[in-house]
Amino acid sequence: MSDSSRDTATGAGWDTEERGSYRELMPHRVEKLSWLNPKTLWPARNGVLASWFGDPTGRTRSRWVEQQAAAGAPADGVIRRKEEDHFSFMVIGDTGEGDEPQYAVVPGFLKVSEGTRFTVLASDVIYPVGSTDDYDTKFHRPYQDYQAPIYAIPGNHDWYDDLHGFMRVFCDAPPLAPQPVPRSSVRDRLRSLLWHKPRPADEQRLAAARQLRSSPAQQARQPGPYWAVDAGPVRIIGIDTGLLGTVDAEQGRWLREVSRGPLPKILVTGSPLYVDGEHHPCPIDGGGTVDDIVRDPEHRYAAVIGGDIHNYQRYPVPVGDRTIQYVVSGGGGAFMHATHTIPRVDLAHVTEDDFRCYPLRGDSLAFYSRLYGRRLRMRRLFTLTEAQATAVIAQRLGIPPTRAQNPPVRVTPRVRLIAGLLGAASRPGRAARLRLPVRKAYTQLFSPGSATYSPPFFKSFLRLDVTPQSIRLRCYAATGNRRQELDSPVEDEVTIPLV
Secondary structure (H helix, E strand, O other), rough: OOOOOOOHHHOOOOOOOOOHHHHOOOOOOOOOOOOOOHHOOOOOOOOHHHHOOOHHHHHHHHHHHHHHOOOOOOOOOOEEEEEOOOOOEEEOOOOOOOOOOHHHHHHHHHHHHOOOOEEEEOOOOOOOOOHHHHHHHHOOOOOOOOOOOEEOOOOOHHHOOOOHHHHHHEEEEEEEEEOOOOOHHHHHHHHHHHHHOOOOOHHHHHHHHHHHHHOOHHHHOOOOOEEEEOOOOEEEEEEEOOOOEOOOOOHHHHHHHOOOOOOOOOEOOOOOEEEEEEOOOOOOOOOEEHHHHHHHHHHHHHEEOOOOOEEEEEEEEEOEEEEEEEEEEEOOOOOOOOOOOOOOOOOOEEEEOEEEEEOOOOHHHHHHHHHHHHHHOOOOOOOHHHHHHHHHHHHOOOOOOOOOOOOOOOOOOOHHHHEEEEEEEEOOOOOOOOOHHHHHHHHHHHHHHHOOOOOOOEEEEEEEEOOOEEEEEEEEEEEEEHHHOOOOOEEEEEEOOOO
């Protein structure tokens, strides 16, 4: 097995220049997504409008579900697969930017996924606004050689198109009929006036794209934006958290219902419940939270996997006499969210010794130092080696270096300055210092616009092997380098008991 980033810098992809074969899979012309471009920002305005004028996604979601029920979708939203007691499936989150980082995941994914029965895409299938016309190069083409069904849950970017592209591709649903402009309040009228509305799909382009995944083994039709899959000894439940990371009352009632019963369960959500050292239980309209449902011992949840944040994290949270694995898996192709900003973990009885993330904090800091150095044209000042970044992270958090430092690296004042400017987390009690907007404004705006198109990319995906006794969850890395493409490193592994 190949070294991982926890073993060596080579395992992290730092010191090899041979790129993988992924570029052979890409279309000849690839549009590089930039969030600095007003043509990208303006169509993606619905999230801001929802936070200002009220979120209409609950009503729209109900209309989609009602339309699907009228078309014959199962009333309980459950897909029943005749899996054996032993089977495997894949999970990838936040995939669809359609550029080199997304395609760099594909060769390793195809190799690791051999023998799996299906894949789940966890959040943000298509960037920037979930348009039907983008599915050819950002979904059908990259996964055309995966000979099994793919199910998906939408993320906020898929909702920027009012879910029309998502519902067309994954549910074979016709467009919703237009609704009259609401007259109930000034806020509703303003929102309706400014709201980005989906444009008609290019039917010829969609038909050609569907031919790329047209074999009988690849076909899947899910009942709606939220669903459950009964597969062998487990039930996998996917929920739709819309634009603002909440669940409407109707979906909340459904979630409580499908969570009952003796089968162990895995929840897949577009909004992770534990992320960046914080707990986000996900409110349900009308009362309660998603995490209340997960923690109920009668519901038998073994794991929760969330997308939206573009890296990998795992929190093994003790709940009564069991441990629920809360996982972030959003490293499937979109630009990388920093991990070096995650503080020393100490919440819900999960300590730093229990916590896992990919990329490692030191690799994240080294990655962002190069990116900022290039963006600001100050490479000599900003760029940190992976060894320097690893050493300063260990010093700031008071933890041992994840990778052995041989010989030990001296943390100079310059290294400390750059780490502080780039938002590297520090131990509690330290005074806040000037820092650049790495975690919030930068990763939301400037990071996609400055995305790197040369390895290492620090992407990831999951394979889950299920038996009646346990679930084996492994996180695999995709760096874009040939070495890791031929033998994808395992960055994290945990076996979750079901008995």
